[in-house]
Amino acid sequence: MKQFDVISRYRQGESYRHIARELGIDRKTVKAICDRYKKGIDALNSSKSEQEVEEATEQLVLTRSYDSSKRRTRAYTPAVEARMKELYQQELKKNKRLGPHKQALTAIAVHELLAEEGHPIGYRTVAHYWRQLKQKTREAFIRQEYPLGYRVEFDFGEVKLEIAGKVRTYHLAVFASPASDFYWAYLYTNQKQDVFQEAHVQFFEMVGGVYQEVVYDNMRNVVTRFIGRSEKELNESLIKLSLYYGFEINVTNCFSGHEKGTVEGRVKHIRRQCFSKSYQFSSTEAARDHLTQQLIRLNQKSQIVEEKQYLLTYRPPFELAEMVQCRVNKYSIIQYETNAYSVPDYLVGHTVQLKVYPEYFVVYANHEEVCRHKKIEGSHQYQLDIYHYLKTLMKKPGALKHSLVLKHSPDLKALYALYYKERPREFLDKLDQYQALPKEQLMAQLSQTASDKSSRSLSQEAEAITEAIEADWQRLNVIYGLERVK
Template sequence: MDKYTIIHLKRKGQSNRKIASELGIDRKTVAKVWNNYQSAQFQLVSRPDLTKEEIERLTEEIVNHSYNSQNRINLKLTPEVFKRIADILTDEEEKKRILGNRHKQKLTATQIHQMLREEGIDIGLTTVTNAVRELKAAKEVFIKQEYEFGDRLEYDFGEVRLVIDGKMQKYYLAVFASPAGKFRWAYLYTAQDQKVFLDSHVRFFAMTKGTWKEVVYDNMRNVVSRFIGKNEKELNQKLIDLALYYNFEINVTNCFSGNEKGYVESSVKKLRNSIFARKYQFESLDDAQNYLEEQLTILNEDSLFEEEKAYLRPVNFNYELAEILVASVDKYSCIRVENNFYSVPDYLIKKKITVKNYLDHMLIYSNNTFVCEHKKVNGVKEYQLELSHYIKTLRKKPGALKNALVLKQYPQLHTIYQTHFKAKPKEFIERLIQLQDEPLDVIIAQFEQNTIQEAISKSQLHESVLINSINQLQTLSHLMARRYPHG
């Protein structure tokens, strides 16, 4: 929170001295945080040739929020302080009644802050300013807003009910909306937790290749960790890290003020009704997600997003969201991740490997070398097995194919094996070895083609044998007729 506050105030043009005074820290700390942040951001944006290690170092520099805050002023807005500010504003209303609406002697938030400090109350100017703004907004008048390209992006979740694989279930749309660009985009998820929240941002900014100056949110749990007093909000640290990396301001609406991000509020309804009102049944979640992307492309044909791209802050590298795990490979050549099992090549049995665990997939490494990738499965104690991971073992134990779970996870291959190779498992395995670098559909097609060719060859062989037999019978008949002309 401290680092984000410094950067937020610097973007607003405040001096190091003023920020240091308000936050109760050394101004050299302010200068160091700001200079390091600017340097790291510049390198991320201007150097597309950065190595993986350099990106990780710069990311750490950007999101690292630790510094000595031992002597920092307490910024909590207590109910008593909030009431004191409210009393001051009540006095201001009385002053306005006496002096008239146009009088020039109105107290500013800075003056109110100074009054509180003189009364012995330790509180920051930003906290006072936010409290004054909220109290003055009690009688709110809505004013139509207009935004420039690249200024504002709004975010929200929306619920949608779909029937997937015959089962009705609630799903969630993570919706992004640019008011200036008239651009709307969404991703479909099974939850709306923090992993989903962060994943949707990384995917969206990877697609747009740029970020907006500010992103606007409501008071969802992924944004606000807790409320302090009646006014101040403690932002979620993972969102702060994300904002620091992508260089955008976090704008949180007032409670129950959906109008403050009205474009995305209406976008949720529009996308839900335009896309899923007519079609709501799908074979799989992947089908639903692909359908959503197709429809979004059509809906955005008239948007101004292509023009807005030139105004976005460039993004060259994705923010790394992976959870790093160390897993042990069991005797079945599987690792356990989140209560499900995933295969790895059988030469890794009883070894420890590194897993980069993402929301919907994982990357597996051994001794810093990439091994394989798995799409994550839903459920508990489910298995995701890759046939190529067991080739070495199956070659030694071909009889294990008969009841192997890994083969049953490929129904078409399993049928081919049961129909044509049950009595010759070694031949089946050798063909798999020849095709192991090919995608599954190519492997199946090759097996089917070979099976058909063999069937034709056998048929031709049978036909040839039959013809030969007939010819031999005819020849024998002629010979017999000559030898015994009168029967």
């Protein structure tokens, strides 16, 4: 955490001495951190190839640690605070319902409830905060006005859509700028860390720059854990993203959605304007296209063109895909998360590397790409490619008929059953011969070849029958003396 604090203060213009004094660390340590950061920035700005960008990114992405071994555990945790606020709201409803009464929920009763629920907190602490809740006056808000390019707010929102006849829940990743009134959104199937990161990269690419500050609530993608009541340990992936692009991280207080009210309102606005009337789509891509077109319409009055002049300098897309190792089983299949994917059959028994992106992954063996798969939506499903098994099937053509890989290609299976069920090796030869063709052309070529061969076979059979009939007539003519034997 201190490395990120040092860089954040350095970017705000504080001196090494002042940073060291404020954070309680050695000035040489501060200088070393800042020098490494400056070196990474210089390397990134002068990068001329993807490899140089990757090396510069590694220079910028600093790891951090927080030593909390000597910190005493705080009893008044965010969970306790939330529970006490819930009890207080219930108490207000009870007072409104009953009117004047003598069954008030006292601090003693609150302490007993918390203890029964497993919260290790003392009575004096409960009494102190319960008294504060009861005496709390109505909160005043200070209206904010931000300059162009300074602040953008982020949040996730849910939307239910009917895709190809099936109802699914999608997650809207939304960015909103309070200064320019510009907002952007994208539909994802989940809100995991890789999706959270991908949304940032897409947004910065789309606007062609970076805002000075990005504001978040206390979602898991942002806060790894709470340390005491006010301190938070930020997610390491978010810190790497911040160091690369150069934006500041602003996390709102707990239960304070108004601190990022612009994006809160925009999530509701997008849901109402884009999906209240249109919610049925043929595919996820169709729904995303619809959202893109609607956002163009909704952003017509924004000041995004003017704001782009004030954004931080554009940088190449940040890429830090997750690297995963998988063992290839005897069926030439790897297991990723809860689904199964095929790889070329020569890799059976080997370990391969997966470079995982939000919607697909690339498989590498010996540092060479061997295949890639789109991630399956769902669990305990298969994604198999028949070309991954050609080498084995050539040796065992009889295994094709009942193979799982053929079953998972309904079009090919129907074609095989219609034309090639007695000639599996020929079918495999044709697949190998035409595998460079797009699927539609492949199917057409396989059908045409089979039809031509079938026509030739019928013609040859007809000729053989005709010849046999003529021979029989000749023999009968000889028997009855109608024709001389030559």
